[in-house]
Amino acid sequence: MKKGYFGQFGGQYVPELLMPPLLELEEAMRSFMPGEEFKKELRVLLHSYAGRETPLTLCPALSARLGFNLWLKREDLLHTGAHKVNNTLGQALLAKYMGKTALVAETGAGQHGVATAAAAARLGLACTVFMGEEDVERQAPNVQRMRLLGARVCPVGSGSKTLKDAINEALRFWIAEQRTTHYCFGTAAGPHPFPTLVRDLQSVIGQETIRQSREIFGRLPDVVVACVGGGSNAIGMFYPFVLLNEDAGAGKTGGKVRLVGTEAGGTGEPGCYSSASLNLGAPGVLHGQHTMLLQDKDGQILPSHSVSAGLDYPGVGPEHAYFKQTGAVEYAVVVDSRALAAFAALCRSEGIIPALESAHALAWVLDNAASLPRGGQVVVNLSGRGDKDMDIIRKCLPELCG
Amino acid sequence: MSAERLTESIKAANRQGRVALIPFITAGFPDLEKFWDILAELDEAGADVIEIGVPFSDPVADGPVVAAASQRAIANGATLAWLLRELAARKERCKAPLVLMGYYNPFLQYGLEKFAQQAGAARVGEVSGCIVPDLPLEESAAMRAALATENMALIPLVGLNTPEERMAAYARAASGYVYLVSVLGTTGERASFSPEISTALQMANRNFAVPLALGFGLARPEQLEGLPFRPQAVVFGSALLKQLEEGGRAADFMARWKQPSAGF
Numbered sequence: 001m002k003k004g005y006f007g008q009f010g011g012q013y014v015p016e017l018l019m020p021p022l023l024e025l026e027e028a029m030r031s032f033m034p035g036e037e038f039k040k041e042l043r044v045l046l047h048s049y050a051g052r053e054t055p056l057t058l059c060p061a062l063s064a065r066l067g068f069n070l071w072l073k074r075e076d077l078l079h080t081g082a083h084k085v086n087n088t089l090g091q092a093l094l095a096k097y098m099g100k101t102a103l104v105a106e107t108g109a110g111q112h113g114v115a116t117a118a119a120a121a122r123l124g125l126a127c128t129v130f131m132g133e134e135d136v137e138r139q140a141p142n143v144q145r146m147r148l149l150g151a152r153v154c155p156v157g158s159g160s161k162t163l164k165d166a167i168n169e170a171l172r173f174w175i176a177e178q179r180t181t182h183y184c185f186g187t188a189a190g191p192h193p194f195p196t197l198v199r200d201l202q203s204v205i206g207q208e209t210i211r212q213s214r215e216i217f218g219r220l221p222d223v224v225v226a227c228v229g230g231g232s233n234a235i236g237m238f239y240p241f242v243l244l245n246e247d248a249g250a251g252k253t254g255g256k257v258r259l260v261g262t263e264a265g266g267t268g269e270p271g272c273y274s275s276a277s278l279n280l281g282a283p284g285v286l287h288g289q290h291t292m293l294l295q296d297k298d299g300q301i302l303p304s305h306s307v308s309a310g311l312d313y314p315g316v317g318p319e320h321a322y323f324k325q326t327g328a329v330e331y332a333v334v335v336d337s338r339a340l341a342a343f344a345a346l347c348r349s350e351g352i353i354p355a356l357e358s359a360h361a362l363a364w365v366l367d368n369a370a371s372l373p374r375g376g377q378v379v380v381n382l383s384g385r386g387d388k389d390m391d392i393i394r395k396c397l398p399e400l401c402g
Numbered sequence: 403m404s405a406e407r408l409t410e411s412i413k414a415a416n417r418q419g420r421v422a423l424i425p426f427i428t429a430g431f432p433d434l435e436k437f438w439d440i441l442a443e444l445d446e447a448g449a450d451v452i453e454i455g456v457p458f459s460d461p462v463a464d465g466p467v468v469a470a471a472s473q474r475a476i477a478n479g480a481t482l483a484w485l486l487r488e489l490a491a492r493k494e495r496c497k498a499p500l501v502l503m504g505y506y507n508p509f510l511q512y513g514l515e516k517f518a519q520q521a522g523a524a525r526v527g528e529v530s531g532c533i534v535p536d537l538p539l540e541e542s543a544a545m546r547a548a549l550a551t552e553n554m555a556l557i558p559l560v561g562l563n564t565p566e567e568r569m570a571a572y573a574r575a576a577s578g579y580v581y582l583v584s585v586l587g588t589t590g591e592r593a594s595f596s597p598e599i600s601t602a603l604q605m606a607n608r609n610f611a612v613p614l615a616l617g618f619g620l621a622r623p624e625q626l627e628g629l630p631f632r633p634q635a636v637v638f639g640s641a642l643l644k645q646l647e648e649g650g651r652a653a654d655f656m657a658r659w660k661q662p663s664a665g666f
Contacts, residue, residue, distance in 0.1 A: 013506055013536045015463040017561045017583060019568070158469060164460060171462045176587040178563070285507045285536065286460060298481040299511030300459040 004192025006322035012191040014288045018171070021178040024098070026193045032097040033200075045089045049122060050079045052086075052204065056212040056379070061349040066369045071221070072352070072382040073209050075233065082355065082384030083205060083233045084115035088184055090201035092119035095182035102126035102181040106170040108135055108163030108229075109309035109357075110142025111384060112186030117151035119184075127151040128181075130169040132162040135309060142388055160303045163313050167287050187230025188317035191288025195235075195317050202236025209379060210240055220244070220257050222373050226381035227360040228261040228331065229275060229311035231320045233383035239319075242328050259329040261320065262360045264306035268335030273305035277316045278324050278331045291318040307336035307392065308356035310384070336396075338363040343386065343393070344400050355384035356392070404522070404530040405555035407499040408451055408578035412613040412635045415450045421632055423448065423659050424615055425652070426503065426639030428455035428471040430480020432646065437480075438492065440652050445496040447656035451579075452496060453533065453637065456482050456504025463535040465590030467640035467647075482508045482517070489524040499530035501557065501578070506536050506545070514548035522552025531555030531578045539571055546575060555579075560606060562586050562598045569609040579613045579635060582606050584620070590640045592619035600630045607631070623659050 004010050012022060032038045046052040054074040063070045075083040088105075095103060103120045105127070107113030113129040120127035129146055133155045136143055146153050159165035167190070174183040188198040213221050224241055226234035238259050245256045266274035274280055277292045284293040286301055294302045294314040304314040323329040339356055342363035346354050354362065361380045365372070372378055386393070394401050415422035425444050430437050444452055457475040461468065482504070502521065509517055509532075521529040531554050537545055539558070546556045555578030560569055563586060572580070584599055585592055606614050617637030619625075626632060636659070645655050 011541055012538060013541055014538060015535050016538045016559050016564060016568075016572075017463075017586065019538050019540075020563045020565065158466070159459065159473065168460050168462050172465075172588045175463075176585075178586070282511075285505075285510060287462075288536070293507075295507070295511070297511065298483065299508035300457075300476060301507075 006319045007325055008283070009289070009291050009318035009321040010192055010195060011290045012288060013285045013290065014191045015175065017175045018178070018191070021174065022191055022193065028094055028098045029193055029197055032094060038093065038097060042090055042093055045093065046086065046204065050085045050089060051077060053208045054078060056209060056216060059350045062345065067374045068372055068376040068378055069217070070365065071377065071379045073205060073237065073379060074382055075205060076352070076354065076358070076382045076385035080111070080115045080118050081387060082111045082115065083202060083236065084112045084186065085118065086204055086236065087186070087198050087201045087232060088112070088115040088119040091182065091184045091197070092123045092125060095125060095184070096123055098182060100125070100180060100182040102128070102177070103184045104128045104130070104170050104173050104177065104181050105184045105186060106163065106166040107131050107186065108166065108312055109388060110135065110139040110146065111310060111388065113151065113153070114142050114145045114149070116184045117146045117149035120151065121149045128154060128173065130154050130156050130166040130173065132160070132166050133157045134161040135163065135166070138391070139309060139388065162303070164301060171287070187232040188235040188319060189230045189287065189289060189291070189315060195289070195319055198232050199235045199239055199319060202232050203239050205233065205236040205381065206238060206240035209237065210244070213377065213379070217377055221379045222376040223258045223260065223378045224381070225260045225262065225361045225364055225379070227311060227357050227383060228263050228278070228316060228320060229313050229357065230315070231261070231317035233381055234261045235317060235319055237381045238323070238329055242323065245328065260364060261329050261331045262334045262364045263331060264308060264311035264360055265333040265335040266305040268337070273303050274333070275304040275306045275311045275313055276333045277314060278320060279333050286315050289315070289318045291315050292321045307339060307396065308360065310355065310357040311360065332364050334360045334363045338367055340396055342366050344397060347400065352382070353386040354382055355386050356389045358383045404499070404553045405577040408501070408530045408555055409612055411450045411499055412579055416634055420660070421626070422450040422613070422635035423656065424451045424453055424617070424635050424637040425449050425642050425656065426453040426455060426637055428457060428468065428475050428643065429485045430457060430475035430478045431471045431643070432474065434478050434480060438488070440646065441496065442494060443652040444656065445498050447653040448660060449498045449656065450635065451501060452498045453501045453503045453639070454485070456485065456502055456508055458505040458508055461505060463588055465588040465640060467643050468589045471643050482512050486520045486524060489529065490520070496528060500528050501531045501533060502529060503533040503535070506534050509534065509545065514544055515551070518548040518552045518554065522554060529554065531557050533557045533559065533581060535559060539568065539575070557581055559583055562596065562602045566605055566609065569605055573609045573611065576610055576612050579615050580606060580610045581615050581617055581637065582633065583618045584616050585618050587618070589618050591621040595619070595625065603630060603633065
């Protein structure tokens, strides 16, 4: 496979001005990340600062109803409220090793922005976060958190004023500030080496899940489900399982684990905007990568939509596009209303308020329970907590809020 | 001989003792029809090459002026298909060779071979090359091959941070001219050049056999003073678009740049 590619997907479709910093980053990954010193420092940060490892929690009430054991991988319990901090601590540490003094990041829902701002504060780096004007408005509490953590938040008024435009603006900023600044990309997408870097930093999710499954129920799960926007929590969960499945295919271990990614279908009305680029998009080039995109016939990128801002992106990480093509992972579409129903179910049945993003993964399990193995073990990656979603929940589920 | 026309046109200007002028205008800006008027006006005013921007929704190498023009052109209905159709249908011919500058995805969706054939055939020899800012050397093989079948150039962009070995690699594949980005940043006017521009100019000059066009950030001819030598060509986009936006005439903008300049 060509360097930086996953099958036909991936690559480095960036202006020449960004090639030197991307090559510098690739070299830094090679020289620093395998070292014992780096690995130890990151392990300590993840454990004592971010709160790893995260539990694998059984949902007794839902399990009784569903006829199989439903487990949640609790990334929602991490510092700053989501899996994002696994990535930002790793990248911030790498930036320090590279001698950079600042981070720049894009953010949609604000979770990656908050996680970057926290990592920057912790490691003594300056931090600039670009965020679409529309997101600044609908995710105001996260803007406040970023500012409290010392980040400069720059609202982006160009294009659709959401995540994709924030990425454009962060890339522009990085072109100009590359000598001092590392671009702390938030998801397993963008130009090589970001999809690989973010995947490797998030793979701790899947690695822990494998270990915990063996400890708790003595084997691998039957099914593992994660939501996919750009796809960083999903790739972190799936990738270690894909490697195991490849071994299983070669006859080394037991049966394969079924892996299911859930994309956001938007309202589900005919012709509505969605964020389901794997299922509803076509191959194309955006943000430095060849991947599946929501686009018109002229190759202009379409606006995306989802009730969960964190899934609201018209592209997807290139490795997911590859896994869809090879069949290593299945990808389903979950519409807003089903995600909201799953959100309500988890709140009331288990006392856990999930992020609306993660509710898309849970919804697939609840809606497909009949086809899942009775008495089996099903894991959902609970990628984040729902505190940030209170405004939208008050609007969409007023009956739940009393 | 299309790619060679670009080189020849720049050299012809230099033989007249001046820097070749390469204005950039976004296709379909300020509206679908006025764009063609401006194109004709630029050609009449003595442009040596004209770069036509193919609009894209997410132009990461562009500053606010070009990005806004692109957004407006899309809203006006400008597409690559429209541009190629009009280029084929219109009778007026430009004296200056044309270069289409746009991001990769619209070309990719149109089909690289189909695009090259239609652009090559549209007005024989007139569309002489392409600039695709999000195609670095590593990703450019498919586009370069498609353009080569019609003898069109894929014009490389290099910058202040491009190491010499990368410049040399670009130089091996270059035809038409090479575009030296004068700032570590996006398109848009700058008050002055960074001191690093001298080193980059000299490095580009010793690596490339094709003429050197300096662009990004240019608004006034005086900006060229103080450079170790004059580039063979200059590209101006944002300053021109801004002038057009404010109701100015393309010909007036060109006139400022047309004075014979020292160094040739």
